[in-house]
Each structure stands twice: as structure tokens, then as C-alpha cells.
Amino acid sequence: MYFLGDGEEAEEAEEQFMEDEEYEPSEQEILEYCEWLGMDPENDRALMWIAREALKAPLPDNWKICYTEDREVYYFNIRNGESIWDHPMDAYYKALFRQEKAKLEKKRKKMRLYSGSFPVLPLQEYFTMLSEEDEELFNRSGHQQLSVEIPEHLQDPIDLRLYVDPVVLPTSGRTVSKHTIVNNKWRDPFSREYIENRRLIPNIDKRNEVTLWLQKTMEQHFEEITRDNTLAAVLKLLPFVLDKECEVSLKFQSKLLSYFKKLFALKRAPASTSEEKPSLDPTGAADVSHSSSRRARSNGPNTSTLEPFSSSHNRETSQAAEDTEPNNPVTLSRGYYEVSRLPDAEVTVLLGCLLTMSTTTSAEILYLLLDSVPALRAAPVLRGFGTEVLNVLHLNTADIAQMAAQCMGEAPRRTVGSSHASEEDSTTPRGPPPRGGGLEFGGASGAAHIPLCRRPSSSDDLGSESSVPPEGDVIPSRAYKLDLCTSNGDYLCTLRWVLLLMDYPTHLNILEKLPWDTAIHVVVLILNSIPDEAKARMTFVCRLLRGLRGWPHDLHDPAASPPEVLQWLVELTLLDPNPWNTLLLLYDILVFGGEAGSLPIKANRDKVVAVLREAAVAPDAAQGVTYASMLGALLVFQDCCRLGDYSANPRLQLSVAFDLFPRLTRQQWRPRHFEQTMQEMLQCIRKAPEVAWEAMGAKAVEFLVKELSKKKKNSEMLRVKLEDIEATEKRLQAAVGTVNWALMYLKLHSRRVQRAAGERPAAGDIKRLELLSELTQRNEAKKKDLLLERASNLLILLQTLMSTRLKPKQSRENRDLSRKQMTGTPPMHRPPSNSAAEETTTLP
Secondary structure: EEEOOOHHHHHHHHHHHHHHHOOOHHHHHHHHHHHHOOOOOOOOOHHHHHHHHHHHHOOOOEEEEEOOOOOOOOEOOOOOOOOOOOOHHHOHHHHHHHHHHHHHHHHHHHOOOOOOOOOOOHHHHHHHHHHHHHHHHHHHHOOOOOOOOOOOHHHHOOOOOEEEEEEOOOOOOOOEEEHHHHOOOOOOOOOOOEEHHOOOEEEEEHHHHOOOOHHHHHHHHHHHOOOOOHHHHHHHHHOOOOOOHHHHHHHHHHHHHHHHHHHHOEEOOOOOOOOOOOOOOOOOOOOOOEEEEOOOOOOOOOOOHHOOHHHHHHHHHHHHHHHHHOOOOOEEHHHHHHOOOOOOHHHHHHHHHHHHHHHHHHHHHHHHHHOHHHHHOOHHHOOOOHHHHOOOOOOOOOHHHHHHHHHOOOOOOOOOOOOOOOOOOEEEOOOOOOOOOOOOOOOOOOOEEOOOOOOOOOOOOOOOOHHOOOOOOOOOOOOOOOOOOOOOHHHHHHHHHHHHHHHOOOOOOOOOOHHHHHHHHHHHHHHHHOHHHHHHHHHHHHHHHOOOOOOOOHHHHHOOOHHHHHHHHHHHOOOOOHHHHHHHHHHHHHHHHHHHHHHHHHOHHHHHHHEEEHHHHHOOOHHHHHHHHHHHHHHHOOOOOOHHHHHOOOHHHHHHHHHHHHHHOOOEEEHHHHHHHHHHHHHHHOOOHHHHOOOOOOOOHHHHHHHHHHHHHHHHHHHHHHHHHHHHHHHHHHHHHHHHHHHHHHHHHHHHHHHOOOOOOOOHHHHHHHHHHHHHHHHHHHHHHHHHHHHHHHHHHHHHHHHHOOOOOOOOHHHHHHHHHHOOOOOOOHHHHHHHHHHHOOOO
16 A cells, blocks of 8 residues: 555645645536435435535544555555545535434425425515616616615625525634525635535524514515505515515415405406406516526526416306306405416416415415315316325324314414414313204304204213313213314314315315214314304215215214214204205115114104205206105104105105015014004005006016015915906006007007198098097096006005004914814805905095
8 A cells, every 4th residue: 555655656645635625526526425425416405515515525633545556545544553445524424414314304394395395485585686676777767766775784795685594604704695605615705715514603693683674674565565456566475485484474474364365355346448467577476587697596486397277277267157156256356356367377386385385374375265266276286185285284184183182172283384373272162052952053152053963961971071081181082072163273274174175176085084083073173163164065064974984884883973973963964955965964874873873863854854855856856856765765664754744745755655665574663653654655656646656666566466475375365366466467567568559559640640741731631630639548548547457456465465464463272263163164265356356446
């Protein structure tokens, strides 16, 4: 090996080592060292100073550069004799990178950035840009119109811009912005000495002065740019207020929320013929980069890589909203007018900046925009509300579960960046409901009371105030609080987002992965905390229930769904204005809830029947009758209502009766309930035999014959009656087929005669048409008579089934006695024709 100082080669190495102080690594060398450290130049660009500093680091004491015979460099410690291939400081900078990387990841996780987040630009850059624009305008026009003037003591002495992260230089004692040192290759611009990053001292006093100036200037400037109630200047400022750790940016977000509320409350001015669509400068809101002799780097988000929002879809949707709701105060507001007229790039910047902020205030602004202008929900920047976007909006499963747990008695959440969180306790205990039971819809005083469900009494273990454990105790997972309410601003925003996402075209249910009891408490919070939004979107509230992970199987578990929860679910379901959705929910509660689920339905019998009637007369009547009849038959079978309750709609009543047929042979019927149901079924068939046969048809006869045939072995009379009915049904079916063929022939022949006669038929053609019409009427009357006979057969079968089911069972002794008395007496068989004639029931 060769040491420094030995021979010509060592002298060259010594000369090279002495020049290391002036050494500046190239970009390729920095990238190679970043790769050795495991650094990603794209995602870890903020940490590339570590690679530059490591390449310029001098050798520690007692270390020398040595060469092998193959001219390979290694390092030798002359004190302890250690030899290593890597630079002695490489291990230090590798550990430093890992430490700084962990800090950066922690900060990114706290800020909830996602892959589409915009770069966080300092607010100082915006006012520097304004001052430069004013200076250029003064140089061109000669008029002094300085909207923002930066004080000299707050300007960087090198680039004359507002201080950004001011630091004190240890070599010269001067204060400059940190980016000045970085751009100057980590050298003091006054003494030209190299400075390591760890030796820079933050100037706290100067930073506070800049912050105070920004607060004062920001208030005045925001009033100026919002005076005309437009969005052009606001969108230009928006990319510079994304820093959640800047107090001035957080205050601006609160002002921005108030400004948007004001815009959507203002009425739009009448359209003027001279009014033109504003066209912002391409370097405005879409790309706020500004080139200058003193500044060459970009200050705004690069929207060229973002997928543009479809302006045609925006205009068509906005126009459709105005056409369908011409008197809607939202569509007539100034805010709707301004937002709907934004170009595609500006819409992308507006929504992207709000997502990058990732605060409760920005989430409220985004909710206000998407709720007021539904066309924005299709913007590509939202990415269909995927996992990343939900995490940015604090809407992932962990956030929702944490909110529900804290509202049930734990400490309130402190949301990062929330500038308007309520100072009161986030969980406001609900007062007792009005007399008569039910929950008050909303927590504010004077809110309307809707009989939603009874509040559990003090004797109940679940959901009562006495069951609330003291602070610090663990709340049981099945302890339901149906009077839960919150007034925390962060939580109210989250609850509104839950409903808005259900109103999204894909009906995104973010509660589906939550445990059953947690999801129920979130729905309770929605109803009690934001009653107005809940009433407006009650259908989506009920759809939330059907999308839960535990629906409907947890309804069967008494621990997961106690009686008070089932009662609350039933009465909530009855508030849904969509009758079909209500039918599906009630069906699940009735089937899986068991007896505990049928009791609240039975208590609200009139409301349930009204929902079935409404579904039966829906626009798609056939589908509505199908759903309503299925639920109606189940309700009658479980004795929650009577078949006669549907008498206002004969078609629905007969459809329910037909769906009851498969259940007529079950053993769960109580005799009195069975007899009452059969009597009502016979009565509704007698009132409308034609409608009854149309609703039931030959399938009902076939089913009843099949079921009664299972019992004909025990009764000779029943066997004879069934054979007679089957023969009669075959005869009537054949007669109906003949009549149908005759009617079809007569209609075809009538059309042929009319076509041949033309517009002026002859006397023979008129007579022929009259004859065909008379024959058609006779066959129609004959078909009606045949239909009445088939309905009579159906009545006979139902009466037979009723008499068979209600026939009292004889004891074994009585049966033996009857057989002895009947010994030697042949059974009396009547002819089928006579029995059929005697048993035939004539219709009134």
C-alpha cells in the first residue's frame, strides 16, 4: 500500500486532497450517492442535501487516504491501524439519512398527503410575486400602484425577497433565507466559506416578524380580492396557503370557508348581454409560475400532468341542474354561477388544493362545493373517492371508528389543521325526549320531534344514561346509546361527508367495514347531530344500514341487536320516502329479527300497510306489487297484520293472498288466525273473481290440489272431491282454450274484412262486421262465465283446505267406537257429477 507523502503518486494524492475544499460534486455523483444511501430522488428530493454534504465531507482526524497496488482507494486509521473501503463519514450520513427520512415520513403521515397532492409553497412567495408584478407594471406605465410593499428589513439581502425560513450564518453572522444557502451550494455568500446544514441557526425573531407582517397583510389583501365576489384572484392565492403548520394559512382557510358560504347565500345577478366568460391568464390559477430575473423556479402546481376536468360534462350537468330545479336557491346563487363557469384547469386546481390542505376546514369547503355543484363530483382529481382521497379527508375506517368511540365518552379528537373546532365538549348529552317516547330529531333547541323510537328507561341496561361509565372506563361494545349526539365541528363535517358519499353515483358506503355496533352509533349520530341533512337524504341513511357488514345477520343476535335497537331500526325505516327501500329493510328485520323484530312492526301496523300500498301504486306497478305482496304475505303469516288491511287495493290484497298459499300448509298457524285469514281470502275472491283469477290463476288450483292430495288417503270423500275438481278444471281449461282460439280468429277475420272494405264499406261488409262483433261479444261473455267457474273451483279448494285444517282431531277411543258403529255399513259414494253439482259454490 501507499501512504500520503511516499513518492510521486502520494504527492498527487496529497495535492488532490488539498483541493477537496473547492470540490463541488456533479449531479451524476449526487445521484449515485443517493442510490447508495437508498434515497429516492423523486420522493426524497428534500433530503438530497445529505448526499451533497456527504460528498464534500472532509476526513476525520487520524484518517489517511491510501492506495492499493491496483490503484484502489481505501482509508487507514494511523492511530488504531483500522482499514476500511468506505469513507469514514459514510456511516454517519447513512444514519443521518435514516433519521431525517423517518421525520419526513412522520410529517407526511401527519399532513395526510397523497400521490396527487400539490407542492406546499410558502405564502411569502405569493407576496413576492405580487410585488414583482407591481414593479413591472410601474416600469411599463409609470404609475405607482403597489398593492403589496415588502419592508426592507424583511427582505433577504441576496435575492431581495421576503424571508422564507430565515437562518443565521455562523461564518458571517448575517441572516438569509435557507434556500439562499442551498442555491449557493452551501457556501456563505458573504465569506464564501462552506457551511454544513447542522451549523445553521434558525432566526426565530425574524421569523416571528415575518409572520406578524403576513397576518396583517393577508387580512387586508383578502378583503380586496373578494370585494367583487369572484373567484379569479382567490384561485391565484390558493396554491400558497396549503401549509397546515402555518398559522396564517389556517386562518385563511377559515376565511375562505366563510367566503364560499357567502357566495352560495348571495343571489346571482341578472345575466347581462355584455357579460363574458372570464378567461384567466394561463399563469393564473391553473399555473401560477412566474419567471423573473431574480427568480427562476416555479411557484405554482404543475397542472400539465393532471387530467383535465371535462368542461362539456360540467356545462351539461350544470345546465341540467338549472333546468330541473329552476327555483332552487343553490342553483340561483352567485357561488353556483361562479363555480360552474370555471375552466377545467381551474376546477382541478381548486379541488386539488383543497385535498392537499387536508384539514377539517378544507373538507367543509370541499363538501360545500360538491353538495352545491354536483357536476364537480365527476372531477378526475377526486379519483372516484378512492382510499387515498378518503384518507386525506379523514374518512377512512379508523377515523370513523375513532370518532364514534370518542363521542361515546372518550376524549375529543384534535384534528390537525382545524381552525374552527368547537371549544365545548364534543359530546353533548341528550335530554329526555317528549312524553310518549321517541327521539328528538336534532340536538338544537326548538328542533322538530319525530317519533323515532322510545328512549330506554332507567331500568334498561343498554342505551340509558345510567349505563354510561365514568370517564376512563371501557364502554362495552354492545352498550347502545340511541340518544347519542355531538356538536363538535370536526365530527359534524365527517357525518355530512358520510351522507354525501352515499349520494355519489356509486353509492359509496364508508361504514361497511365498521363493526356492527360502531356503525349503528354513527347512524345515530347522523340522525341526532345533523337532522336537516338526514331528513333531506333519509333514503341514503337507510341504504347505509343495508350496506353494513353485519346486515342482516346480526339482527338475529340478541346481543348485537337488542329489542330497543330493532324498534329504532323499524321506526327509522318507516321514515324513508322510498317505499321499495323500506320494503327490503322491513323484510330483513322481519326474517332475521325473529319475534323481537316482529313486535315493533306489529306496533306500527298502519304505517307498514301504508308503505305497502304506496309501493303497489309506484310507477313500476308490477315490480312494486311483487315486493309488497312478498312482505305482506310474511306479515300476515306472522300475525303482524290482517289480510283485510289491504282491501283498499284489491290487486295487492289478492297478490298477498296468492303469496300466502305456500304457507297455508305449515303448522305454525294458530287455528283462530288461520280461520280468520282463510275467511278474508275467500271474501276477497268472491268480491273480485276476475282479478283473483288473474292474480292467482291455474297455479293456485294446481298447488292446492297437490297439497290436498297428500291427505286424500285418510278420507275417501276428499279423494272423490279432488278427482271431481281436477276433471272440472281440465274441462274448463279446454273450453277456455277453444274460446281463446275463436276470439283470435274473429279478431283476425274482422281486420281482414275491414282492410278489404276500405274507407267506404258496402252493405254486405257492414253486416258481416256486425255479425263478427256479435260473435266476439258472445265469446267474451262465455269466457267470463268460464272464468267464474274456475274461480268457483278455487273457492271450493280453499274451503276444503280450511275444513281439513280446522277439523277437530278425534281421540283413539272415539275412532274405534265410530268404526264399530259403522261395521257392515258400506261407505256412501255419490256420483262425481252429483257431488260436483252439490258442492259447487255459485258466485253472487
